[in-house]
Amino acid sequence: MNHNEGFVVGFFTFLLVFATAWLVWATIKLWRGAEETAQRQLRAYVAVDPKAINIHGPSGTVNVGYELRNTGQTPAHNVQHASTLEIWPFPLPRDFVIPLPSPSVTSVG
Known part of the structure; x- marks a missing residue:
C-alpha cells in the first residue's frame, strides 16, 4: 500500500461529498422553480x-x-x-x- 493512498482516497471522498451537496442544492432550487412556474401557468390571464x-x-x-x-x-x-x-x-x-x-x-x- 502506497503512503499517498490514504490522502488520495480522502481527497476524492471530500470531492464526492462536496459534489453531492451541490447536486442536492441544485435539485432543491430546480424543484422550487418548477413549483413557481406551475403556479404562474395556472393563473387566469x-x-x-x-x-x-x-x-x-x-x-x-x-x-x-x-x-x-x-x-x-x-x-x-x-x-x-x-x-x-x-x-x-x-x-x-x-x-x-x-x-x-x-x-x-x-x-x-
Whole structure:
C-alpha cells in the first residue's frame, strides 16, 4: 500500500461529498422553480380584444365594443373592468382631474 493512498482516497471522498451537496442544492432550487412556474401557468390571464368603434349620426355618439378573453388555463372570477370614452380639451388644464369610471364585476372563462 502506497503512503499517498490514504490522502488520495480522502481527497476524492471530500470531492464526492462536496459534489453531492451541490447536486442536492441544485435539485432543491430546480424543484422550487418548477413549483413557481406551475403556479404562474395556472393563473387566469385576461386580455382585452377590441371589436369595433362606431360613430353614429350627426351627434357623434361613439360606441366602442370590446371583449374580455381569458387566455390562461383557469377561469377568471370576479374580474373588475371599467371603461369610458371622453373627449377632453388639449392641452389639459393643470388642475384637471381624470375621473375614474365605476368598475363592473364579471367572470371570464
